[in-house]
Amino acid sequence: MRSWLLGIVLTSLAGGLARQLAPQGKEQAMVRLVSGLLLALAILRPLTGQEWEELDWSAELPGLNAAEQAGTYRKKQQDVLSAIIEEKTEAYIWDKANRLGLSCTVSVTAAAGESGIPLPDSAVIRGPYSEALARCIEEEVGIPAGKLIWQEDEEWQKKMERES
Numbered sequence: 001m002r003s004w005l006l007g008i009v010l011t012s013l014a015g016g017l018a019r020q021l022a023p024q025g026k027e028q029a030m031v032r033l034v035s036g037l038l039l040a041l042a043i044l045r046p047l048t049g050q051e052w053e054e055l056d057w058s059a060e061l062p063g064l065n066a067a068e069q070a071g072t073y074r075k076k077q078q079d080v081l082s083a084i085i086e087e088k089t090e091a092y093i094w095d096k097a098n099r100l101g102l103s104c105t106v107s108v109t110a111a112a113g114e115s116g117i118p119l120p121d122s123a124v125i126r127g128p129y130s131e132a133l134a135r136c137i138e139e140e141v142g143i144p145a146g147k148l149i150w151q152e153d154e155e156w157q158k159k160m161e162r163e164s
């Protein structure tokens with residue numbers, strides 16, 4: 001009973017996350033449909049008469065034992081979560097830069113933290129250096145100044161040289 005309820009909750013959470021990440025339009029409608037079907041399957045699972053533990057998962061990935069399959073699955077989950085965190089952090093930093101009047105591109109790399117959950121680890125910012133943005137990234141995002149790489153445009157560098 002407990003695993004059944006947990007399956008429903010996790011399916012609901014995954015469906016909600018997928019709906020949030022899907023672009024507006026037909027893609028989001030498709031994600032809603034698939035999420036709904038998966039949730040219905042999770043709810044109706046007891047009608048099959050089999051528990052998840054009883055099902056033969058070896059057919060999914062031939063040649064791998066259960067531990068290897070679980071490791072593969074965790075790795076895929078970690079990669080997807082890292083990609084989401086990187087994308088959202090890049091958008092956040094870009095928005096902050098835009099509000100400061102800076103024109104730049106941002107690339108963030110996530111790495112597993114102490115708990116194993118991916119966290120923003122480093123960032124490459126292509127554009128003019130900004131002390132305010134660097135402070136914001138360090139304080140609000142948690143990326144230390146030593147892991148911020150600024151790739152300043154040549155135009156910006158020439159402008160700074162003329163002002164000096």
